[in-house]
Amino acid sequence: MPEAPPRTPDVWVILPTYNEAENLERIVGAVLEHLPESRRVLIVDDNSPDGTGEIADRLAAADESVSVLHRKLKEGLGPAYLAGFRVALDGGAERIIEMDADFSHDPSYLPRLIEATERADLAIGSRYVPGGGITEWGPMRRFISRGGSAYARVALGLPIRDLTGGFKCFRRIVLETIDLDTIEARGYAFQVETTYRAIKAGFRVVEVPIVFKDRADGTSKMSKSIVAEAMWRVPAMRIRRW
Numbered sequence: 096m097p098e099a100p101p102r103t104p105d106v107w108v109i110l111p112t113y114n115e116a117e118n119l120e121r122i123v124g125a126v127l128e129h130l131p132e133s134r135r136v137l138i139v140d141d142n143s144p145d146g147t148g149e150i151a152d153r154l155a156a157a158d159e160s161v162s163v164l165h166r167k168l169k170e171g172l173g174p175a176y177l178a179g180f181r182v183a184l185d186g187g188a189e190r191i192i193e194m195d196a197d198f199s200h201d202p203s204y205l206p207r208l209i210e211a212t213e214r215a216d217l218a219i220g221s222r223y224v225p226g227g228g229i230t231e232w233g234p235m236r237r238f239i240s241r242g243g244s245a246y247a248r249v250a251l252g253l254p255i256r257d258l259t260g261g262f263k264c265f266r267r268i269v270l271e272t273i274d275l276d277t278i279e280a281r282g283y284a285f286q287v288e289t290t291y292r293a294i295k296a297g298f299r300v301v302e303v304p305i306v307f308k309d310r311a312d313g314t315s316k317m318s319k320s321i322v323a324e325a326m327w328r329v330p331a332m333r334i335r336r337w
């Protein structure tokens with residue numbers, strides 16, 4: 096019998112990192128535990144000064160299902176994800192997952208998220224549907240997050256409760272369709288924009304409840320400019336569609 100050609104991994108998890116040295120090894124291990132056999136974890140590191148990139152290289156050398164994309168500059172989450180998506184699509188990915196590398200997104204939800212894309216094209220880990228939630232955040236952070244999602248929901252007229260979260264599983268067809276080259280958003284707006292485009296393109300989007308935890312270690316990259324970007328980019332998305 097001729098040997099079967101090597102299968103390309105079906106499920107790719109993209110982990111963007113900037114100064115996640117304390118979290119990276121543990122999160123990669125935990126993610127791998129919850130993925131099917133046909134999987135790849137792609138770390139996208141923006142030249143973190145804390146040595147995250149070197150840890151990523153070591154993990155990739157030790158496990159063939161881990162790889163690293165090194166980028167020279169910190170440009171925000173959006174460009175890091177776009178670069179990762181392109182590598183995953185070129186690599187034959189069928190499902191592409193976004194998730195934070197700081198344990199805010201519990202890897203034990205991965206099977207549920209993947210399973211949800213059997214009946215949908217995009218599954219969103221959602222804090223704002225029954226069964227979802229947030230632990231540990233103070234009132235200000237909650238307000239920004241919930242307010243941001245509500246603002247985007249109303250401004251864009253979308254039936255989605257959690258538009259700013261970054262724990263999502265896309266079927267490849269979605270990323271092939273939504274024209275990644277014209278997405279410029281860098282922060283939370285990036286999450287809003289990918290979901291908005293998916294819905295406008297007619298894809299089925301479902302929300303899967305998740306409980307979001309505060310980051311395990313390291314420091315936040317959340318900033319006023321990320322919030323400000325989301326404020327103006329959300330109406331800009333709508334205007335561009337007109």
Ligand SMILES: Nc1nc2c(ncn2[C@@H]2O[C@H](COP(=O)(O)OP(=O)(O)OP(=O)(O)O)[C@@H](O)[C@H]2O)c(=O)[nH]1
Pocket residue numbers: 110111112113114115139140141169170171172175194195196197199309310314315316317
């Ligand atoms: N490659 C890359 N990764 C980034 C960049 N900014 C943030 N990240 C990563 O994106 C994920 C989410 O960023 P966080 O700093 O946790 O932002 P956040 O979740 O809004 O803030 P916290 O709740 O305080 O953690 C983490 O894995 C970060 O390391 C960036 O510019 N480039």
Ligand SMILES: [Mg+2]
Pocket residue numbers: 195197199310
């Ligand atoms: Mg975080």
